[in-house]
Amino acid sequence: MDTALDSANSPAGSHVAGKPAKAAMPAVKQHGELPNVLSNRYRIERLLGVGGMGAVYRARDLLREQYGDPDPYVALKTLNEEFAEYPDANALLYSEFALTSRLRHSNVIRFYAFNVDRTSQRAFMTMELLKGPTLDHLISERAQGLEWAELQQIAVPLLEALQASHSLGVLHGDIKPSNVMLTADGLRLFDYGLGQPVQGLLPGLPRLSRKRIAAWTPRYAALELLEGGQLSEATDLFAVAVILYELSSGHHPYSRLTAKQAKCMEQGDSLRKPDKLPTHCWSKLKVALAFDEDQRATTVAELLAAFSYQPTGLLQRLFARHG
The missing domain is CATH 1.10.510.10 (Transferase(Phosphotransferase) domain 1)
Incomplete structure (x- = not known):
């Protein structure tokens, strides 16, 4: 299947800025369906929205809930079913996280973490849960x-x-x-x-x-x-x-x-x-x-x-x- 990434920037066997790229990332198994609980921590509650490539869910952080956090909810983003099937799907989502986690501004959404669920091999990232009209x-x-x-x-x-x-x-x-x-x-x-x-x-x-x-x-x-x-x-x-x-x-x-x-x-x-x-x-x-x-x-x-x-x-x- 064709990759969704620029070949010149693909993490496996590529060259960047005239230099050999780092060692190729290990192959991962076929991505599975999105589980109800990701990484034994984030329980999916409901779909908030679907964009061109990603889907965003309201999720409950079970670890924060365990320690008594009164607001254990986060927004969880993963690639939608179509894009999750690309060979470089996880790298595609990580690119967004690496880019936007650099931003620290009161009017830009706050990002928390990037993870890959071991069971499904689905990559996801967590961020602040926004509430209000667009x-x-x-x-x-x-x-x-x-x-x-x-x-x-x-x-x-x-x-x-x-x-x-x-x-x-x-x-x-x-x-x-x-x-x-x-x-x-x-x-x-x-x-x-x-x-x-x-x-x-x-x-x-x-x-x-x-x-x-x-x-x-x-x-x-x-x-x-x-x-x-x-x-x-x-x-x-x-x-x-x-x-x-x-x-x-x-x-x-x-x-x-x-x-x-x-x-x-x-x-x-x-x-x-x-x-x-x-x-x-x-x-x-x-x-x-x-x-x-x-x-x-x-x-x-x-x-x-x-x-x-x-x-x-x-x-x-x-x-x-x-x-």
Whole structure:
């Protein structure tokens, strides 16, 4: 069966950055069905969601429960049945864990551990269990868009999470409203399953073959991704810009079309500022929504600065002038 990983980065018998790879990983037996209890510790309770490659479950940590933890629940992610059959399935999931466990930010989901269940040989990782609505629910409820004060409370932590990821060399790869949750203690960006490190970071890490697997969400994917290009900070920038436009207007900037379809229909020419969005934000957001990567002449940091800006009120200006 074909591998889901780039051959140049496959852990068995490959060469990385011109150097021989480490010894091949031992072969594992065929993956079995997901058991009710993994590694004699995590009891699966119910399915929370299924993505392009993975499935996430609510699980009870029996060890934490044994020692009286009042909240022994975790989110447990494993590859779905289709991807679990790939020869490099466990390495595929480990790549996500190795990449995202580097992240330490209050608005990025927290990862706990990576394990392989001995009986089934199914790899899985545990992370914090998130509770709350995702942004797609919020967008569907607010057809007229969010007021500026509300939008700012979501945009700033979302952009901070993405900027923190990029500063550590981690590209998300599939930013969309359903991968952002509003929890009781703040916003969380999650699901880095299609993410990659920037060039030169973690060179021995197996990478997903994007020629074989195109699991990202088309209407949030930048044009270069749809045309077979590489994931980059600019592709994440485009996706987050689409979300910010949806939050501020209540609708997709390009009528829920893909960037390729919208460019063919010249929808970029008719893009207009959402009524509730401040002008100083629109100048940056519009550039971030450009179809062509070389026209996306801004950064996540510049977008964050625009959405963080607090204009001085009239009374404050008067006091500053006459104080």
